[in-house]
Amino acid sequence: MADISTAISSAPAKSPGKRLAVATTLPRSGVERIIEWVGSHARPLVALLLLVLVMSPFLWLVQLAFRPAAEMFEDNLLFTPTIEAFTSLLRGNFLRSFGNSLIVSTVSTGLSLALGVPAAYVLARWDFRGRRHVALWILVTRMAPPIAFTIPFYLAYRWLGLQDTITGLVIVYLTFNLAVVIWMMQTFFEAIPPTFEEAAWVDGGGIWQTFRLVTLPLAAPGLAATAVLCFIFSWNDFFYALILTRTNATTAPVEIVNFLQYEGWEWGKIAAGGTLVVLPVLIFGVVVRTWLIRGLSDGGLRE
């Protein structure tokens, strides 16, 4: 805990004092100038230092993925990177599971948006009796431990023949994605003044026509943030896929654990698999950073 308190108090506190001290001494040596510079940049410097420290576990995974198998247990950071681990990974089942992950995440996101966006709009605009109960129910759905759904779904899927199918996973992912869509889009719709819609209604537009032409375009950034979050939540799922798939519909996260169990701890392949699974999320994170942050903070508060 000590490092936290120093991070809060010392870093910002240092800078004003340092600046004062330097202002009173006129002739400055090189060392003093460095000290002054460090003092006035203490906060970003501490931030960068923490960045390296906090992200080093992640970077260690990535470097293991590129490390030649013969040097796996050595410390040198100056090795010739190889993509051997990746190619051997792609020779196996991994590519298919990666495809499965993409399909399941995309379809589940699309389906949740198609179902959830109109519902969110209704909840934002229509104050009917029982609205709060519906809201609480959706919140609980979002919060429920997956094990509570997994047991009935597992038993039902055995009976319905949906075990180990893409369709089965898409349906299960609706249990959390639909709640996310409804909660998040509701806040975005509430932020849009209803006067725009009322004007369109007076001009003779129907509710859903107005929604499509007026409200939805205004909520587009929110829609994008929601879609990104749904995709990431589906992509990241491990528990449902572990239990509800065997060989056909395994997703990438499960496949990593599978070859871990069948082939033992092959660190290079495990690290390569981990790097590949993290990649789409990182790409998303970079491309739609602002939307993602907005989604995470809004969704987090309201979900």
Added chain:
Amino acid sequence: MSIAVAKDSWEAQRRRAFLLGLAPSVIVLVAITLIPALALVITSFTPLSLTDPVGTFRFDDLLGNYRELMADPRFLGSVATQLKLSTASVLFQVLVGLGLALLLNGSSRILAAVRSVFLIPMIQPPIVVALIWKILYSPDVSPMHRALEAVGLPVRSLLANPDTALWAVAVADTWQWFPFTMLMVLAALNSMPADPIEAASLDGANRWQLFRYIILPYIRPILVVCALFRLIDSFKAFPLIYVLTNGGPGTVTEVTNYYSFVQAFNFSYWGYASAIATLMLAGVFALSWLVGRLDWTRHGRH
């Protein structure tokens, strides 16, 4: 008169349109959440297991599973483990998240960049978090273990040691989830009015006093919501336990969620596992209700 009729039919038309928009979601949610939840509760009243496939429809001893649970030391132990793990990791991540938010709150581009990068642990797949920490806790490939060995302090695997295994999991969980609190606190700090801080600084308040008497009271509701959210979410922690420890050594890191998983998918005691999951669902329900009330009062005040 005719105007009233027209308005009336517009209202009716509007309600019909709204129902049409809401109905598909409600129907799907009933089918995929309410019915499974009911099925879960019903299963929890039966002795259903792999060895007893007809047990589904035996209701001669409704509370049998629950009675057994209350006398099952492994279950009670799992609840204690869950509480220990949840308390430690929620406390750590709220403190770390708060500290980093205070440090990184600012308009400089470096700070903004660091803020974004710090979201990675939270948004990356939990299985990758688990793999990363499996590597860090495995002496033969871990930079941490090698560094300790180099300075002459070799430590054996923290995960294999019953005294440290749970702490090791808590550290990994903290690493994964501190960004959540950080993000929430940053959002709150962003919306905080600048006047009180300026006024207090002019009056000679130091940084600690500013934090203690102005910033902390303002962000306290957010911290409470963050802690409750993370507390509820911590009951779901699975990939970390599954990959890092498998509940071991012994049952030292076996949390309730994991115990239910073991009962259902390793031993095929569906009825018994359902009873555990039902209790967890009830706990989550109670905590969600609490969050709802907190959130509601917070909005009411503004």
